[in-house]
Amino acid sequence: MAKIKYYYDTETCRYERIRTSNFDIIINGIGILFLCSVFGFIFSLVYDKYFPSAEEARLRKENDELLYQYELLDDEVQEANQVLAMLQDRDNNIYRVIFEADPIPSEVRTAGVGGSQKYQDLLDKKLSREDLITSSFEKIDNLKRQMYIQTKSYDDITELALNKAEMLSSIPAIQPVDNKNLKRLASGFGMRFHPILKVRKLHTGIDFSADKGTPIYATGNGKVTMAKKSNSGYGWQIEIDHGFGYATKYAHMSKFHVKNGEKVVRGQLIGEVGNTGRSTAPHLHYEVVYKGKKVNPIKYFTKDITPDQYSKLLEQASVENQSLGY
Incomplete structure (x- = not known):
């Protein structure tokens, strides 16, 4: 049973009964519902954060594990x-x-x-x-x-x-002429005086002075890609493709002992020294080409000389003298 509330009316000096209108009841009800909703929302947030459901807890644990x-x-x-x-x-x-x-x-x-x-x-x-x-x-x-x-x-x-064995036998590794006394290296690789123009010019190979007819040998296994006879430039010349990026050129020759397309092995006789083309004396101009670039042949003389002989050849090749041909 609801309690009946009264208030004291100073004008009538009597206690009057407090009567609540329907509007007040509705407003109070709405206020109570609003407050309950706010508290409920806040409680759900706090609860979800600190007291997640079993499914949420499982998903969070799985996410942390992932x-x-x-x-x-x-x-x-x-x-x-x-x-x-x-x-x-x-x-x-x-x-x-x-x-x-x-x-x-x-x-x-x-x-x-x-x-x-x-x-x-x-x-x-x-x-x-x-x-x-x-x-x-x-x-x-x-x-x-x-x-x-x-x-x-x-x-x-x-x-x-x-292919290591094949490569080792193909790389140019010996001197192209018999030079046991090491006296035939006349001019090295690098800037040298041109024998005709009398100016310093890049000498792209090594000159070996030798009598006409001196044997010339292939410095590595390969295939003859050119055996050309000419009265200018390199004169009579042979080119050998050794594979693995290597090629060699033998110039100013007087005689060929191999032909274009022929396979050769290291140490095989391929021709003879001459004085053809742009040459001032009988000699062999020898070049080594690696991947299209002419390199110093002296670096490849490793098979037929001792370390002391190699040092002597390096010393001879470093002298900036006049080449015997270009």
Whole structure:
């Protein structure tokens, strides 16, 4: 039973009964409902934060576990990248040096594998942590590409290793004329005085002074790609392709003992010294070409001389004298 409330009326000096109108009841009801709603909302927020449901707790635990596993995966990818970097370094600075192969440029090893469109399907799904997912895929794709390039490099190295014996017998490694007394090296590679123009000019080979008819030998296994007779320039000349990027030229000859297209072996007689073309005396002008570039032949005389003899040849070749022909 509801309590009846009264108030004292000073005008009538009597206690009057308090009567509540329907409007007041409605307003009070609405106020109570509003306050209950506000307190209920605040309570639900606090409760959800500090007292999650079993499903929410499971999902949060699963999310934390996934983040932990992602960090482990990222560490594994970083570790794999470090191992791969070590393999790449050994490949460029050891294996490729041993087999005289050019190192793989870093821009080739680290080239990209596609733009943002590659992961467009993932981006279209608008996942909450798509940044972690796309980042992982990018790192793994880059790792896979570098691993593929590295395996192809090892394929090349394997082929070079299998051909090592052939390569060693093909590289120009002896002097093209008999020079046991080391007196025939007349002019070395580099800037020398031109015998006709009388100016300093790049001498792209080595001159061996020798009598006309002195035997000339192939300095490595290969195939004769040119046996040309001319009265100018290099005169009578032979070129041999040794493979593996190497070629040699023998100029100012007087006689050929091989023909164009013929296969030769190191030490085989290929011709005789002469005085043809632009030459001032009987001699052999000998050149070594590696990957299209003329290099110093003195660096390749390793098979028929001792270290002391090699030092003496280096000393002779360094003298800036006049060449015998160009």
